[in-house]
Amino acid sequence: MENCAGRAGIARTIKYHCLHLTLATGIVAASALVLPTLSVAGGEVNIYSYRQPELIQPLLDNFTAISGVETNVVFLNKGLVERVRSEGRNSPVDVILTVDIGRLDQAQAAGITQSVTSAVISNNIPVHYRDPAGHWFGVTTRARIVYASKDRVAQDAITYEELADPKWRGKICTRSGQHDYTIGLIASMIANLGAEKAEAWLTGVRANLARKPQGNDRAQAKAIFSGECDIALGNHYYVGQMITNEKEPEQKEWAAAIKVLFPNADGRGSHVNISGMAMAANAPNRDNALLLMNYLSSGPAQEIYASQVFEYPVKDGFSPVPLIADLGTLKADTLPIADIAKYRKAASEMVDRVGFNDGPSS
């Protein structure tokens, strides 16, 4: 078998021949990958990523192995939008990888993304997980679930609406109402219930808080472990991260104290957000960027990505890792992620209006 990655210097036409040969001979299980005919500007693609390099490297290595295109990654934990803006037309970035519609929406609003039209992507990524105008695409999803005390919560099903029920008075923990993860959930409640009902709901949840919103999602599991609260909101993948945490093994105890409830499983499904990608507005290697995005949209690539971060592939027929599958069946709310983007501002204003971050009403 030929090693395409070792033929980086060869003529582009031969490289594409190599790509098809590789796929046809099945070296990489990428049957869903359909490669467009492209005239490629260069042999590389530049990525700015909010994801840790070690999480995306297996995926990028696989991409390079089948395409011969080298990847250069700049990891940023903040300031991506500001950086790209200040680089302006000379920005080297081709593809932006980040988490949460909040950040993708922020990138689009700042004018640092461009519209992408790709039949490959449209075929691979369900319509509710991508921007109608092609400025961003979800590759994997994360569910906003309920962590419930194994010892103190008897029920095995729940709805978001039920979190406002007075039976939970003084028993709910959550991170800040202004965090992107909470804003996404509240935006989905506005989209699903209407603003008025969503506000009454959020007021009810505030009344049920055990303490002022604080800490990250793992801190909520810890609070259940320590008995501070019985119910918490958290993203599903943190359960996987806690169960497997060898650096801080006490997190295994936090995870052992909770059971996972997928809210609204018998109704519209659980709220999900996305980890996604966007093409940079001034991408200098546009054709390779499209090649990478087409690759990332494929089911097998989604599976590799999802396995690194304990998330769910967006394409039907592809699965999360067994550890996550064992948490239970995710029925995802199919509310378009674009609708969540649309209601984020209203959600943020609602958080302030109901005094959510002030904690439980006295």
Ligand SMILES: [Fe+2]
């Ligand atoms: Fe997170």
